[in-house]
Amino acid sequence: MNKPIFELVDQLPTNNLTTKVLGMLDFVAPGQWKNLVGFDNTIRAVTGETDEALIQQIGERAVQLYNDPSQGYQRAMWLYQTVDTSDRLLASSVLANKVGETIPLLGFIGNITLKSQKAQTIDFASKLIAELLAFCQINGIPGDSIGDFVAALADYSGESLIRIAGLICLDGLIPLGPSFLDQSLSTISGLDGRELQENPTFKSISSLVPGGDSAGQLAFVGESLDSVKGWMGGFVDERSLTRESLLGPLKGFVDFSEDKLDYLAAFLDISTNYYEHTGTQTLARRLIERAVAEI
Numbered sequence: 692m693n694k695p696i697f698e699l700v701d702q703l704p705t706n707n708l709t710t711k712v713l714g715m716l717d718f719v720a721p722g723q724w725k726n727l728v729g730f731d732n733t734i735r736a737v738t739g740e741t742d743e744a745l746i747q748q749i750g751e752r753a754v755q756l757y758n759d760p761s762q763g764y765q766r767a768m769w770l771y772q773t774v775d776t777s778d779r780l781l782a783s784s785v786l787a788n789k790v791g792e793t794i795p796l797l798g799f800i801g802n803i804t805l806k807s808q809k810a811q812t813i814d815f816a817s818k819l820i821a822e823l824l825a826f827c828q829i830n831g832i833p834g835d836s837i838g839d840f841v842a843a844l845a846d847y848s849g850e851s852l853i854r855i856a857g858l859i860c861l862d863g864l865i866p867l868g869p870s871f872l873d874q875s876l877s878t879i880s881g882l883d884g885r886e887l888q889e890n891p892t893f894k895s896i897s898s899l900v901p902g903g904d905s906a907g908q909l910a911f912v913g914e915s916l917d918s919v920k921g922w923m924g925g926f927v928d929e930r931s932l933t934r935e936s937l938l939g940p941l942k943g944f945v946d947f948s949e950d951k952l953d954y955l956a957a958f959l960d961i962s963t964n965y966y967e968h969t970g971t972q973t974l975a976r977r978l979i980e981r982a983v984a985e986i
Contacts, residue, residue: 696757697730709963724853752982763828771970796947812878817892835901854969866956
């Protein structure tokens with residue numbers, strides 16, 4: 692969290708496994724994501740401005756907003772980063788020289804520790820909660836504003852929509868199957884607060900999760916899942932999303948067999964950071980839009 696927002700945006704990768712996966716998701720939400728890299732480039736794309744002095748003024752105000760501790764932008768960034776880094780096992784450098792070729796999953800299986808279905812489900816729920824909390828931080832509303840978040844999902848677009856598409860496809864459908872929503876609700880309802888707190892992904896963000904004690908946080912997670920079930924189910928149905936519809940595009944850059952889907956899901960989880968990548972882009976866009984409105 693010691694990097695300024697302009698540096699985070701400037702340092703976004705242009706071509707790695709994360710960007711390939713995000714590009715693959717274009718068929719889920721066509722035309723919604725463009726890999727905007729560079730803070731000044733993002734200002735030009737968001738505002739349409741060409742005046743360099745005004746671009747600089749907008750950028751300076753956006754940086755001031757991000758640096759203001761009374762605002763929630765840095766906490767939102769921390770959430771996006773944390774749920775992506777809490778369980779990553781493979782260094783990105785291992786894959787850096789492989790982005791131009793098909794990556795053989797078999798060569799990485801020995802480095803991957805598979806999660807139980809319960810752990811995978813909690814990870815899915817934790818990323819959803821991180822999205823809800825980041826939404827609240829960015830918009831300056833209480834962190835338990837589930838209704839506002841669910842209503843806003845209908846207006847999600849661009850990098851925010853692709854991030855939710857990634858959550859549904861990469862952390863829902865592929866590891867958990869077509870009944871991932873019902874399974875998630877069933878699993879969460881069968882937990883106790885201790886089991887939730889012991890999950891590394893949830894534990895990493897628990898300090899910001901409403902509910903007070905572990906039982907209250909568990910209830911909040913369950914209520915959040917139940918509230919988004921209708922929207923997410925509609926998203927899947929409208930696009931006829933299945934495991935099979937995702938596997939074909941993924942085979943364009945990851946070589947895997949269909950009896951290794953548990954390893955594929957784990958590999959994508961630990962070798963990509965799509966939440967942080969698109970979260971950085973979402974924050975930059977929101978900061979720039981607010982800076983323009985204030986100027």
